[in-house]
Amino acid sequence: MPRPRPLLALMEYLTAISTPRHDQRRGVDAATMRGHMGEDAAYFYLRRLGFKVVAQRWESDFAPGEVDVVAWEGETLCFIEVKTRRQHSPVAAEAAIDGDKQQAMERQADAYVRELPWPEGRRPKIAIRFDAVLVHLREQGRPDVQLIRNVF
Numbered sequence: 001m002p003r004p005r006p007l008l009a010l011m012e013y014l015t016a017i018s019t020p021r022h023d024q025r026r027g028v029d030a031a032t033m034r035g036h037m038g039e040d041a042a043y044f045y046l047r048r049l050g051f052k053v054v055a056q057r058w059e060s061d062f063a064p065g066e067v068d069v070v071a072w073e074g075e076t077l078c079f080i081e082v083k084t085r086r087q088h089s090p091v092a093a094e095a096a097i098d099g100d101k102q103q104a105m106e107r108q109a110d111a112y113v114r115e116l117p118w119p120e121g122r123r124p125k126i127a128i129r130f131d132a133v134l135v136h137l138r139e140q141g142r143p144d145v146q147l148i149r150n151v152f
Contacts, residue, residue, distance in 0.1 A: 038084025038135035038143070039068055045133065045145040046071055051078070060111035065104040069133070070112060076127040079109045081151070084135040097132055102152045105130055 039056065046053055046069065055070035069080040083096055109128055118124070132151040136144040 034084050034086070034137065035082075037137060038133075039082045041084075041135050041137075041143045041145055042069060042080070042082040042133040045147070046080070049073075049147065055112075058108070058112065060108060060115065062114075063104075063107040063111040065108055067105065067108045067112065073129075076129050077109075077113070078129045078131050079105055079112070080131045080133055081105060082133045082135060084137060086137055097151055102130070 043053060043056060051071040051073050053069060053071040056068065058067045058070055059065070067079050068082040069078075071078050071080060081097055081101065109130070113126060113128070129150055130152055132148045134146045134148065138144065
């Protein structure tokens with residue numbers, strides 16, 4: 001893993017302590033709050049791995065659903081589903097990426113690529129990959145985060 005970057009670490013810490021308070025003030029339920037915490041943890045984890053995050057919680061007007069994270073890893077555009085669980089959850093996070101979720105992610109990826117501003121209307125070939133980030137929240141300390149490339 002690359003060397004820690006102090007500014008990124010500070011941003012991660014400040015986000016971790018402010019997101020729950022912000023969600024509580026907005027009246028967000030516990031499951032949504034947990035999801036936001038997991039998405040924040042995934043964002044910083046991906047940044048530490050060298051991903052260039054270009055969108056979070058991206059929605060299209062043309063396809064239903066939401067992409068948790070869109071990021072470039074080198075020349076590959078990655079559409080990333082974040083699954084967050086409590087440390088002792090009996091259900092594996094990756095089990096939630098079923099056939100319906102895969103189809104929704106494919107539709108969202110197609111909509112995202114179509115909406116990019118291509119020069120003169122030409123759309124070059126882009127390598128696309130579907131990944132998952134599994135976040136297990138702990139009672140204390142940093143969450144356990146795992147990236148699964150090519151989840152389907």
